[in-house]
Amino acid sequence: MPRASSLADRLFWPIVAGGVASLWLGPGALAAAGLVVLGLVAHRLGRGGRFRRRVRAIAHRHRETLALRRRQESYVDPYGNEILDGWLRERTYFAERTVLPRLEAEGYGDLIESRWDEILSLVEAASLSVAAPDETEALPEDGLAYERYCAALLERAGWEARTTRAAGDQGADVVAERDGVRLVLQCKRYAKPVGNGAVQEVVAARSYWSADRAAVVSNAGFTPAARKLAAATDVLLLHHDALLELGARRGGRQR
Known part of the structure; x- marks a missing residue:
């Protein structure tokens, strides 16, 4: 995977170009370069928010299936403990097979590793956003x-x-x-x-x-x-x- 460009990489040439242009075109060119730099900074700083919104949108699209799978893959043991092992595997599977390919295709691949826990948290939130079916009778015991x-x-x-x-x-x-x-x-x-x-x-x-x-x-x-x-x-x-x-x-x- 090619290395994602850093903010410094993105700012280097606009700053250089603005400085050189100002020698011939005056302060106006330097001001224009400054606006470009500010735009790049604002875009880069907002990338984390766009990343979260994208993950949330992908998980939201599958929220009903995620909610059902959470119910299917969870149970209460004889001691009253909620056992989520199966659901945690399912959550990871969804993140790896559904969320990650879309993020990589949209240019967010460099954020995945550092924000993996955040991705799982957003998938978890989507699974809990759908109310469980109202069971009018208790599940049979025998x-x-x-x-x-x-x-x-x-x-x-x-x-x-x-x-x-x-x-x-x-x-x-x-x-x-x-x-x-x-x-x-x-x-x-x-x-x-x-x-x-x-x-x-x-x-x-x-x-x-x-x-x-x-x-x-x-x-x-x-x-x-x-x-x-x-x-x-x-x-x-x-x-x-x-x-x-x-x-x-x-x-x-x-x-």
Whole structure:
């Protein structure tokens, strides 16, 4: 990456040119050069503010997705602590893949390293700027009730959904159909991120039920191992909030 010009670099030639011109053209040329110098100084000093506004605008454009991902990647452990590890990884991913390329393309690449914490702070603010959905009922505490809760969310989204029997479900807690597409779900009401065992189970369920799509649904996020396996097996990893907007489009590989 080429070295960004410093303020001194930008001012050097206008000052030199103004000084030389004043020898022939008098004080007017020196005054004009002074105005140019002042303009460059003002522009440079305002660069930090423009940088912040640009980051804020990029994050604001994605605020609803960021808010949803924050909810999906956070959970409360049995001791009442809010665990944000998954969300912090997601926040960094967004900053690196979405914010940084735009900043570099717009000439702010030299500010990224020194203002990295500021970038993350602005992304965090955007994720908190959208109010969480108003849940009219408490999240079910036991697994079977959570399965019924997920099936009900799918029904609201236009699916015909039913829970399976506890025995003989072959890894599917919920089977749903819509527009000729069959979906199988593994539903995990956990106090910690879901591992790749749930992904393995729903892959088997997809084959057993001859389903087009398969997903693991949880309130507590997913481990890196689960995400890697889901990406390799074309399994959706979802927070239960996402069920309300889940369409019947086939596919949907997760990163």
